[in-house]
Amino acid sequence: MSTDGGFFKPRFVTEKRAGLGEDAKPLFTHIQLVGSVVGVFDGMGGAGAILVPEENLKDQCSMARLASRIAKRAALSELNQWGKEDLSNLKTQIEAAITAQLRMLTKRPGGKGPEGKLRGTILSLYPTTVAIAVVRPMKDELRQRQLKILWAGDSRVYALDFSQQIPLQILTRDHTRSGDGGDGALSRFASADGLELEESDFNLPPSAAVIAMTDGCYGYMSPFRLLYTLVKHLVRSRDAEEWILRIQTDISSVAGDDTSFAISFGEGGFVACQQEAEKLLDYLEPIAHIQEVSPPNPYIVPFEESAYMELLVNQENRRQGAGVSTVIRTEIESAPSTITRVDHALPEASVGEQVPSVFLAPSTADLDKEMSSEPPPQSEAKG
Amino acid sequence: MAQGLQYHIDLVFCIDITGSMTPVIELVKEKVRKFPHDLRDALAAKDKMIHTLRIRVIAFRDFGNDTDAMSASEFFVVEPGTDLARYESFVNGLSASGGGDEPESALEALGVAQASAWTHEGDRQRHVIVVFTDASAHKLESRVGEAPSAFRDQIPASLDELTDRWEGGQSIRIRKAARRLVIFGPDAYPWNVLSDTWQQTVWLPSQAGKGLEDVEYETILKMIVNSI
Numbered sequence: 187m188s189t190d191g192g193f194f195k196p197r198f199v200t201e202k203r204a205g206l207g208e209d210a211k212p213l214f215t216h217i218q219l220v221g222s223v224v225g226v227f228d229g230m231g232g233a234g235a236i237l238v239p240e241e242n243l244k245d246q247c248s249m250a251r252l253a254s255r256i257a258k259r260a261a262l263s264e265l266n267q268w269g270k271e272d273l274s275n276l277k278t279q280i281e282a283a284i285t286a287q288l289r290m291l292t293k294r295p296g297g298k299g300p301e302g303k304l305r306g307t308i309l310s311l312y313p314t315t316v317a318i319a320v321v322r323p324m325k326d327e328l329r330q331r332q333l334k335i336l337w338a339g340d341s342r343v344y345a346l347d348f349s350q351q352i353p354l355q356i357l358t359r360d361h362t363r364s365g366d367g368g369d370g371a372l373s374r375f376a377s378a379d380g381l382e383l384e385e386s387d388f389n390l391p392p393s394a395a396v397i398a399m400t401d402g403c404y405g406y407m408s409p410f411r412l413l414y415t416l417v418k419h420l421v422r423s424r425d426a427e428e429w430i431l432r433i434q435t436d437i438s439s440v441a442g443d444d445t446s447f448a449i450s451f452g453e454g455g456f457v458a459c460q461q462e463a464e465k466l467l468d469y470l471e472p473i474a475h476i477q478e479v480s481p482p483n484p485y486i487v488p489f490e491e492s493a494y495m496e497l498l499v500n501q502e503n504r505r506q507g508a509g510v511s512t513v514i515r516t517e518i519e520s521a522p523s524t525i526t527r528v529d530h531a532l533p534e535a536s537v538g539e540q541v542p543s544v545f546l547a548p549s550t551a552d553l554d555k556e557m558s559s560e561p562p563p564q565s566e567a568k569g
Numbered sequence: 570m571a572q573g574l575q576y577h578i579d580l581v582f583c584i585d586i587t588g589s590m591t592p593v594i595e596l597v598k599e600k601v602r603k604f605p606h607d608l609r610d611a612l613a614a615k616d617k618m619i620h621t622l623r624i625r626v627i628a629f630r631d632f633g634n635d636t637d638a639m640s641a642s643e644f645f646v647v648e649p650g651t652d653l654a655r656y657e658s659f660v661n662g663l664s665a666s667g668g669g670d671e672p673e674s675a676l677e678a679l680g681v682a683q684a685s686a687w688t689h690e691g692d693r694q695r696h697v698i699v700v701f702t703d704a705s706a707h708k709l710e711s712r713v714g715e716a717p718s719a720f721r722d723q724i725p726a727s728l729d730e731l732t733d734r735w736e737g738g739q740s741i742r743i744r745k746a747a748r749r750l751v752i753f754g755p756d757a758y759p760w761n762v763l764s765d766t767w768q769q770t771v772w773l774p775s776q777a778g779k780g781l782e783d784v785e786y787e788t789i790l791k792m793i794v795n796s797i
Contacts, residue, residue, distance in 0.1 A: 202616045235795040304788065306764045306771035308749070308796060363745070363768075369693055370746035371769060442617050 197448035212448035221322025229254035236299035253312035311378035315339025347394035348462030387528035392453035402443035426456035575620035585702035587668025622648035634669030675706035705757035
């Protein structure tokens, strides 16, 4: 959790081993002409295990630990210097900036680790994931927001919007090798050998929050449990600061990894999010309170997932029976209530890459909304 | 919910027990024996929980030279320590001898290791093969049919086939996401090839005549831990 400069930033980073963590402190900033930015960077501990000199050249740390921090700094520096509204070339520039900085690390004395020692395809020079989301208002009467996502690896960007039939949606796809499954090796990531970011653009409803998180956050709990954790603590927290602290505690207590998380709230900020969450929690609680203790079986959908799907189907059936679906359709046509991908093709299940599943949740689109305002975040200091 | 994920780890040690390993075999055996404890401790330090650790040992010499060129154990459950005594007893029984010419039957051992009955249980598995050798290996293509009948159907006829199994894995139980190959071997065929071409591989080049020093053992252990 962070209160840098006296202004609370809704983000956290935790380390499984103090001082050895491989997640960088998340990016959370607002940059004039660019917009609000959240981002996470997860140094890859297996591929980047080799010890190298720290930046101070006195201590040692893993390539992975240094890579995530340097990649974040390079991206932030590029964003701070951007100076224009047009983001069309941002991907290329951030790719170049991160790669250049990681390459510089290899040129230091001992920057490639002990010579002649470990080799192999599992290893990489300063490997780290990257997931950056840039959000800014559109100049239209619907108050939509533009979202640009740049990412490589399995760090994710989600949209959290309780006005959606699917409140928590994964907007990125993990770059894991084909057939490797969820814990497979990554096919794309940043390293001193280069970086190719994937890019996606969306139009968001005004109420949608954007979350960037590393696999330590989502990898140790089911999609249902992740949504429930976010919603439960939203409802029970007095403010965003308490919420971040609560979810940090819950997530890090079950994670077998470092975790990092940053959120850019939508219109109405934390308060609007909280009000919408209350209604959803009523549906989630009964499922969450039943604990399945049987050992996991990859061929059987866990109880809480299947129970939740069933709830969704029943809800949808009830809504259609009450003629509510027509209302929802009308809203979609006339108001900014959907998340739409803009100018990049929908992700294909291309060879070598895995499309993450979208997590369904009940709609609260037919529930009244009450927005409140929150001051814009301040810029994050460099470094 | 459970605290984090629990790992089901299967590990196969392929150990060269030819005569040239004599100066270091006792050290290798000692490290292999204590490996379950060291791995458990190292993973615990990273807050990674082992649900089950099973270890199999494949000891090899040279099919073209030795009548007892290969012995392969079953998987021993060493965490929890159900089979720990049997595992240690098997390792203690290994002795270095034979081998003939310098290339050995390491690729055949790798084939047998690939064909192991790898676990698919639990929410996360790791299938790790660790090779200890001080020599290069005979080409599989030149030794077709020489393997003892007990292993013949597990050994591919070529390096390409062995590679396909590693990368494709359809004919064997090894999971692509779970597989790891750790090589402690000299800068010679096939180790300098596999380390460049096989996915999920790490190679710690050994020097001829030098064994497994503590610093190298620590490096290997760390590599395995980090890859899990």
